[in-house]
Amino acid sequence: MAVSINVNVAGNGAAKPVKVSVNGSTIPRDDIVREMQNHPTDKPAAAWQLAAGALVVRQLLLQRAATLGLDPEPLTEDGRRETDDEALMRGVVEREVTVPEPDEATCRRYYDNNKARFTSPDIYEASHILFAALPADEAAYAQAQADAEAALAALESNPGSFADLARVHSRCPSATQGGNLGQLTADQVTPEFAEALENMAPGEISAAPVATRYGFHIIRLARRHDGQTLPFEAVAERIADYLREAVMHRAQAQYIARLVSAASIEGIALAGAAEHRVN
Numbered sequence: 001m002a003v004s005i006n007v008n009v010a011g012n013g014a015a016k017p018v019k020v021s022v023n024g025s026t027i028p029r030d031d032i033v034r035e036m037q038n039h040p041t042d043k044p045a046a047a048w049q050l051a052a053g054a055l056v057v058r059q060l061l062l063q064r065a066a067t068l069g070l071d072p073e074p075l076t077e078d079g080r081r082e083t084d085d086e087a088l089m090r091g092v093v094e095r096e097v098t099v100p101e102p103d104e105a106t107c108r109r110y111y112d113n114n115k116a117r118f119t120s121p122d123i124y125e126a127s128h129i130l131f132a133a134l135p136a137d138e139a140a141y142a143q144a145q146a147d148a149e150a151a152l153a154a155l156e157s158n159p160g161s162f163a164d165l166a167r168v169h170s171r172c173p174s175a176t177q178g179g180n181l182g183q184l185t186a187d188q189v190t191p192e193f194a195e196a197l198e199n200m201a202p203g204e205i206s207a208a209p210v211a212t213r214y215g216f217h218i219i220r221l222a223r224r225h226d227g228q229t230l231p232f233e234a235v236a237e238r239i240a241d242y243l244r245e246a247v248m249h250r251a252q253a254q255y256i257a258r259l260v261s262a263a264s265i266e267g268i269a270l271a272g273a274a275e276h277r278v279n
Contacts, residue, residue, distance in 0.1 A: 020052045020267035022059040031055060052268045060259045061089040068095065097255050102243040110239050111232050118235050121186060123225040124197045127162065127179035132171035132215040141215070148209035148216035155205055155218065162205065162220055171215070179220070190214070197221060 020027045035051035036044075065088040072084035073091065082090070111118065129151060133144035151165050163178030174181050186194035190212040200206065200221040209216040260270050 018267045020056065021265070022056050023063060023264050025059060025063070027052065027055050027059060049268060053270055056265055056268060056270065057256055057260070058085070058089065060256070060263055061092050064096075064259065065089065065092050068092065070095070093252060093255070097248070097251050099244065099248045099251050102240050102247070104236070106243065107236055107239045108232060110243060111235065115229055118230045120227040120230065122198075122227045123183050123185060124221060125183050125223040125225075126181050126197060127166065127220045127222065128172065128174070128181060128193075129162070129166045129170045129179050129218040130172040130175075130215055131169065131209070131217075134215075135213060144215045145209060145211070148218055152205075152209060152218050159205060162218075165218075193217060193219070197224075 019029075020032065032048060032051050032055060035055055036047045039047045039050035039054065041047045041050065062085060070088055070091045072082075072087040074082035074084060074087040075090075076082070129148070131144040131148040131151070133140040135141050147169070151169060154165065155162060163180075166175050166179030169175075170179055172179070186197065189197070192210055192212045196206055196210045196217075196219055200219070202221055202223050204221055206217070206219040210219055
């Protein structure tokens with residue numbers, strides 16, 4: 001609902017701030033200073049230029065609203081009411097930027113070309129024995145590795161003792177369950193743990209202790225449930241929303257670029273197309 005404006009400005013941001021005007025209308029210096037808080041950068045001069053650029057685009061939209069004779073019609077969303085200026089800028093975009101609705105064929109084509117985005121994650125049923133130590137503690141970390149290797153050697157001759165070894169040695173709360181972690185996905189464990197799971201077959205115990213920031217793990221994979229591709233019908237609305245937003249963003253940027261190219265702007269150079277978004 002509220003208007004958010006981002007612009008690209010020419011130069012490296014090192015120029016001294018100067019008077020900025022749009023079609024003869026000066027943007028007050030104090031307004032630019034206040035706007036700078038919305039454009040944090042390491043260099044104040046760069047923040048000045050970004051803030052000035054945003055206010056230039058804002059002024060262009062308000063001038064266009066005046067040309068069109070629009071009256072502000074503020075909306076309220078989540079308890080927040082638009083300002084009159086926000087309502088006018090939104091009104092300009094709604095009136096002059098038209099975006100076609102993505103049809104089913106377009107959505108289905110996007111789905112077919114991006115099926116990996118609509119696949120549920122693999123689910124693993126796994127157990128582990130954690131020999132806990134912090135990598136920063138070199139002595140403890142080395143000892144944890146040695147203990148893990150000794151336990152792994154014992155498992156080679158007696159794989160059925162995994163749960164008992166977990167109860168005795170593991171420093172994870174799962175020790176009380178014989179090391180059973182239940183069902184999990186790759187994003188719920190460390191990258192090293194996830195990589196080990198991905199390369200294991202059901203029923204397999206990791207060939208070597210797996211090192212992570214928590215220490216060393218001996219992992220046993222019980223089952224693996226491969227991710228399933230969600231049907232088009234389940235994600236069609238999400239795809240349509242995404243495509244609509246992407247097209248709207250480009251159309252708004254192109255519209256603002258036309259306003260910029262037709263305007264007389266002094267004190268700042270806008271590089272390329274300005275970007276404008278109505279949330």
